Amino acid sequence: MKLLNLKMSALGILASISASNYCFAQQGSIVVNQDKKITTLLEAKKEMNKNEPDSDRYKIQIYNGNRSSAEASQREFNANFTDWKATLEYEPPNFKIWAGNFRTRLEADRALKKIKNKFPAAFIFKPKK
Numbered sequence: 001m002k003l004l005n006l007k008m009s010a011l012g013i014l015a016s017i018s019a020s021n022y023c024f025a026q027q028g029s030i031v032v033n034q035d036k037k038i039t040t041l042l043e044a045k046k047e048m049n050k051n052e053p054d055s056d057r058y059k060i061q062i063y064n065g066n067r068s069s070a071e072a073s074q075r076e077f078n079a080n081f082t083d084w085k086a087t088l089e090y091e092p093p094n095f096k097i098w099a100g101n102f103r104t105r106l107e108a109d110r111a112l113k114k115i116k117n118k119f120p121a122a123f124i125f126k127p128k129k
Contacts (some may be wrong), residue, residue: 001061001091010076024069027059040060045091047127056103056126057065057101057103057126057127058097058100058102058105058107058108058109058124058125058126059099059100059101059102059124059125059126059127060098060099060102060108060111060115060122060123060124060125061085061096061097061098061099061120061122061125062077062086062097062098062099062115062121063095063096063097063119063121064095064096064097065095066092066094066095067095068094070088070095070097071088071095073097073119074086074087074097076116076118077097077099077118077119080118081099081114081115081118084099084100084101084111085099085100085101086096086099088099089100098127099111099115099122105124108124109124112124
């Protein structure tokens with residue numbers, strides 16, 4: 001009985017090895033042929049979306065406090081991050097620095113991950129304006 005189990009195990013291993021020789025992975029390449037006008041249209045759409053109302057957009061607050069420190073934070077932010085514009089907002093009694101204008105929470109999360117390295121107190125919010 002043990003001999004039969006040993007033979008069956010050996011036969012199974014041999015079958016697996018020989019079957020694996022006949023299995024090959026496939027490789028390929030993809031070529032995308034795209035009209036150059038599509039890129040132009042996407043850029044135009046991005047520009048149009050910048051002018052939409054901010055009510056359904058996300059922003060990142062990087063500072064909240066007095067005016068002089070807020071202006072210093074804004075200068076530091078603009079020097080370190082050129083992808084997003086930082087604006088100075090006044091909500092009595094504090095000045096706030098808000099950055100970006102993100103359509104989705106995912107976009108804002110990606111930006112926040114980068115911004116948190118320089119401004120650890122930064123957070124995402126939706127303005128009420």
